[in-house]
Amino acid sequence: MLRQVTCLADDIRAHTGSVAEQVRALPGALDLAGIESVVLVGNGDSDHAARAVEMAFRSLAGVDCRPVSALPFTHYRRPAASPARVLTVAISVSGGSPLVVRSAEQARAEGGPVVALTAKAASPLARSAHGTVLLDLPGQEPSPGVRTYQASLLGALLLAIALGQARGHLDRAAADLLRDELGALADAVEATVDESIGRTRRIADRVAHAPVLTLLGSGPSHGSALYGAAKQVETSAVFAVGQDLEEWCHVERFAGPFDLPVFVLAPAGHSSGPARRVAQRAAGLGRRLVAVAPADHLDAFPAWAALPVHGQVREEFSPLLYHLFAAPLACHLARRLHRVPFAAGRSGHTPVPPTTPETVKEEER
Secondary structure: OHHHHHHHHHHHHHHHHHHHHHHHOOOHHHOHHHOOEEEEEEOOHHHHHHHHHHHHHHHHOOOEEEEEEHHHHHHHOOOOOOHHHEEEEEEOOOOOOHHHHHHHHHHHHOOOOEEEEEOOOOOHHHHHOOEEEEOOOOOOOOOOOOHHHHHHHHHHHHHHHHHHHHOOOOOHHHHHHHHHHHHHOHHHHHHHHHHHHHHHHHHHHHHOOOOOEEEEOOOHHHHHHHHHHHHHHHHHOOOEEEEOHHHHHHOHHHOOOOOOEEEEEOOOOOOHHHHHHHHHHHHHOOOEEEEEEEHHHHHHOOOOEEEEEOOOOOHHHOHHHHOOOHHHHHHHHHHHHOOOHHHOOOOOOOOOOOOOHHHHHHHHO
16 A cells, blocks of 8 residues: 555656546547536545545536535436536446446436546446546555545546536646646655655554544545545544534534544645634644645644645645545554454454345345
């Protein structure tokens, strides 16, 4: 898992151009120029990525955008009045998540265009879509998703830029500059990872026995907070929750014990002011505040510990930098607590059986 973290910068350098070319080569039958809204569908890390890139589709593509988990999409959604103008982006690295596949099939059957973001070209999801952006990552190792999460973010952000260009919301020069910005973030990713690995080890030693970890963020950082919480649970079996900044003030701030660790994600942008205010409130309540913020803005936080984020980044692209602490922290917690990912081998742990066509049919019944 830590090896994956150290691969992230090189993945951006190696794959930004090729993924951008795939996005530009999507079939003309998708008619991206006529798209008015986007629905992003996924489960787990894919759902967190969808929530992290919602702002990018709204601002860079100029469309309405809604992230929807796969079960609400398949069981509670009403078909669009003009399905041809609603692009469904179905995200599943494995390409086999049953409800994500069913979401793509439903949207296509209703007459809407579907793009799959997946690492498996021959997967059920790819077969269900009109076009596929292949998130190929050579040398993958079994572990909670790290490189795959970044790949999903990168593919979705490049799709948002291409959609904005197709719709005339961005001209060619502006779109190319945005693509260059994404590729240039590799250096900031590398610097942030290098510092995060050591700092998260020290933080893990001090919070390993806390009853719960809380990660807070709004806008794109809400998706990053959800992803960060998921990594702690999957990797170290430490209970962690991701929450919106304002919602934490309304509910979770009343929970004890009052020295609970709280991680506040505070990139530059719309939520930076609210993040500082929530951080001050959390510290005033006695919380052990961990600030995840630009390296040159950490003085604004009354932090118990700090996780600096290096480089300048627009808020739409900030998810590529603000999740980087999560995997190292989870690894250090697992080592500190002598645990392994997905609670494998723990007493009373029952492995989840593999998904087969028969189990999917049983689930549907």
